Amino acid sequence: MLSVNNLKKSYGRLEVLKAIDFKVEEGKVFGFLGRNGAGKSTTMNIVSGLIDHNGGNVKIYGKELKDNKKDLMQYIGYLPENPVFYEYMSAEQYLKFIGNLSSYPTQKVKSRTNELLELVKLTDARNRKIGGFSRGMRQRLGLAVALYNHPKLLILDEPTSALDPEGRLEMVEMIENAKHEDMTVFLSSHILSDVERVCDEVSILHEGKILLNSSLEELQKSHLQPIFDIELEGDVQTAKKELEKMSWSTKVESQKNGISVYVSDFDLAKDALLKELVKTPVTITSYKIRKKTLEDIFIGMVSKNGDL
Numbered sequence: 139m140l141s142v143n144n145l146k147k148s149y150g151r152l153e154v155l156k157a158i159d160f161k162v163e164e165g166k167v168f169g170f171l172g173r174n175g176a177g178k179s180t181t182m183n184i185v186s187g188l189i190d191h192n193g194g195n196v197k198i199y200g201k202e203l204k205d206n207k208k209d210l211m212q213y214i215g216y217l218p219e220n221p222v223f224y225e226y227m228s229a230e231q232y233l234k235f236i237g238n239l240s241s242y243p244t245q246k247v248k249s250r251t252n253e254l255l256e257l258v259k260l261t262d263a264r265n266r267k268i269g270g271f272s273r274g275m276r277q278r279l280g281l282a283v284a285l286y287n288h289p290k291l292l293i294l295d296e297p298t299s300a301l302d303p304e305g306r307l308e309m310v311e312m313i314e315n316a317k318h319e320d321m322t323v324f325l326s327s328h329i330l331s332d333v334e335r336v337c338d339e340v341s342i343l344h345e346g347k348i349l350l351n352s353s354l355e356e357l358q359k360s361h362l363q364p365i366f367d368i369e370l371e372g373d374v375q376t377a378k379k380e381l382e383k384m385s386w387s388t389k390v391e392s393q394k395n396g397i398s399v400y401v402s403d404f405d406l407a408k409d410a411l412l413k414e415l416v417k418t419p420v421t422i423t424s425y426k427i428r429k430k431t432l433e434d435i436f437i438g439m440v441s442k443n444g445d446l
């Protein structure tokens with residue numbers, strides 16, 4: 139649906155995107171992760187046709203965006219990080235204004251506006267001025283604007299940041315619904331628990347370069363294996379050496395009173411680990427399974443490649 143190849147963007151001498159590549163498959167939710175300033179909004183502004191790039195290409199449905207902007211824009215709905223509205227209008231007036239801009243017939247404007255107010259839970263606030271809206275209400279209204287023309291590709295820039303836990307949950311549920319309505323979602327976020335909940339694919343952008351492109355399923359298999367934290371008394375180094383020989387162990391870290399065992403096959407390790415440990419000259423005093431999260435992977439990757 140969306141493919142980005144060798145994309146470059148600079149502001150003066152600042153190289154923001156240094157030849158990035160990624161693909162967003164139709165019907166998937168794609169999470170674009172990165173710290174503040176990584177270049178996520180810049181990428182989203184380019185993909186939404188709002189700003190130009192300096193090199194590479196962006197294709198939607200196989201067509202080059204910059205040569206087919208008018209045609210391709212009809213497929214895109216965009217919720218920017220800080221949506222801007224006419225503050226003196228009410229939510230209803232604003233959505234009707236959007237409908238009129240799209241040259242919908244009056245009856246259609248009315249019904250689509252009502253439908254969207256309901257969807258984003260603003261029906262009760264429909265007559266209130268946007269200027270008095272909370273951050274969460276503004277995000278929801280922005281989502282309604284992005285959805286107005288039934289986009290095929292919904293682009294959401296940090297849709298859950300700055301929302302309270304309840305607002306985040308509501309937004310995540312709306313994103314899940316968009317997926318069920320056959321929309322493709324391209325979202326950026328640094329709230330990794332939300333990404334883990336809703337995304338099928340993830341990409342990590344760091345200092346203008348892509349560090350990782352993967353399906354969440356693959357990531358879970360390859361990187362999200364739990365870690366065994368075991369406290370021991372006795373000869374920790376011998377226990378470490380013995381466990382390092384096991385086919386299922388990928389890394390063993392030793393501490394003063396214990397070890398952490400990283401594994402490639404959780405089920406195999408769970409069965410074998412304690413059996414192997416009791417053969418070594420140690421006494422086990424505690425045994426814990428620590429679940430690795432997307433956040434652990436993200437921090438691991440960006441700190442290896444940056445200045446964390």
Ligand SMILES: Nc1ncnc2c1ncn2[C@@H]1O[C@H](COP(=O)(O)OP(=O)(O)OP(=O)(O)O)[C@@H](O)[C@H]1O
Pocket residue numbers: 149152154172173174175176177178179180181219
């Ligand atoms: N119009 C602009 N002119 C000059 N520099 C810009 C402009 N827009 C963005 N930048 C710079 O480009 C870099 C990337 O910004 P961008 O907003 O794309 O990052 P981001 O990953 O979306 O971060 P955030 O989550 O903080 O929005 C930053 O260093 C930013 O200061």
